[in-house]
Amino acid sequence: MDNTYPISAAALGAIIDLSKSQPILFQKGDRNALTVLFSECQTDAQYLLLKELITNFNYLTSADLEAGANDLVTQICSNWNLDEATTLIVAAADDDEPDGSQVLCKSVVTALGRARRKYSVKARLGYAFQEASPGDGRFANIVVLDDFIGTGDKLSGIVKRLQKHIPQGTIFYIASLAAMRFGLDNIRKETGCEVFSCHTYEKGISGTFQDPKRKEYISEMLGMERRIIPPMRFPRKEKERCYGFGYGQSEALFCLEGFSVPNNVFPIFWRDKYCDLSTFMPGGVKHKKAKVSYERATLLTRA
Numbered sequence: 377m378d379n380t381y382p383i384s385a386a387a388l389g390a391i392i393d394l395s396k397s398q399p400i401l402f403q404k405g406d407r408n409a410l411t412v413l414f415s416e417c418q419t420d421a422q423y424l425l426l427k428e429l430i431t432n433f434n435y436l437t438s439a440d441l442e443a444g445a446n447d448l449v450t451q452i453c454s455n456w457n458l459d460e461a462t463t464l465i466v467a468a469a470d471d472d473e474p475d476g477s478q479v480l481c482k483s484v485v486t487a488l489g490r491a492r493r494k495y496s497v498k499a500r501l502g503y504a505f506q507e508a509s510p511g512d513g514r515f516a517n518i519v520v521l522d523d524f525i526g527t528g529d530k531l532s533g534i535v536k537r538l539q540k541h542i543p544q545g546t547i548f549y550i551a552s553l554a555a556m557r558f559g560l561d562n563i564r565k566e567t568g569c570e571v572f573s574c575h576t577y578e579k580g581i582s583g584t585f586q587d588p589k590r591k592e593y594i595s596e597m598l599g600m601e602r603r604i605i606p607p608m609r610f611p612r613k614e615k616e617r618c619y620g621f622g623y624g625q626s627e628a629l630f631c632l633e634g635f636s637v638p639n640n641v642f643p644i645f646w647r648d649k650y651c652d653l654s655t656f657m658p659g660g661v662k663h664k665k666a667k668v669s670y671e672r673a674t675l676l677t678r679a
Contacts, residue, residue, distance in 0.1 A: 390424065422599065435631050477522045518549070520534055
């Protein structure tokens with residue numbers, strides 16, 4: 377199965393332009409994966425779109441993580457002015473699996489040490505349920521930390537769950553290293569709590585470009601995704617998710633160096649398989665094709 381197209385003059389021109397401007401994703405990206413990505417483009421508009429997305433990609437480094445932790449401490453201590461004795465800071469990690477929010481939580485602990493401030497900080501959400509149970513009354517404020525907020529559904533759900541178990545009157549705050557603006561707006565609307573993010577991003581296409589370019593780029597991205605995103609089944613299987621334009625159509629362009637890319641990011645950057653369309657053909661017997669590889673090289677890794 378031939379999953380690539382020859383590199384055209386337009387694609388080569390886009391790659392040369394990127395090499396001159398050196399956006400960080402171009403610097404960090406695997407050259408083979410870059411070549412594959414550009415070879416998948418079939419129109420000049422797709423080359424231009426890909427060039428724009430790589431240039432606009434928000435690739436945060438360990439230095440950005442440290443600076444973000446300092447900003448979060450300033451927000452908690454000075455801007456929100458939360459009392460150390462009655463405030464719990466807790467990571468949004470909801471189980472025992474490694475979680476990016478725990479990394480941010482550790483960075484915040486270090487930043488608090490530099491600021492000589494002492495708050496109760498825990499790396500797992502379950503602590504909030506255990507220590508701030510009804511009748512405890514210890515924490516008047518709970519700050520939930522997450523490394524990245526996409527649609528905001530996860531954090532809204534967390535706050536609503538906590539509100540059912542925590543004494544009435546407890547005030548909740550949401551703080552993150554990075555977030556989609558529409559996700560923060562969703563959290564405010566759903567929970568009414570205060571939110572803060574060190575870095576706030578617009579959607580990569582629909583929130584960045586104006587018509588007619590926006591309509592053109594949306595159409596071209598649909599074309600680029602057609603080879604990697606399975607067509608939607610009807611009826612949809614239980615818990616089946618569609619990652620077109622990123623989970624929840626987030627159109628995110630974000631990654632923290634050294635960590636798994638969020639599924640809110642456009643899947644052309646992380647989807648490691650081509651779509652076997654024969655799997656979705658209605659009726660008929662499916663025959664596994666010998667010596668056919670659907671693997672795809674990717675710029676970013678999703679665990």
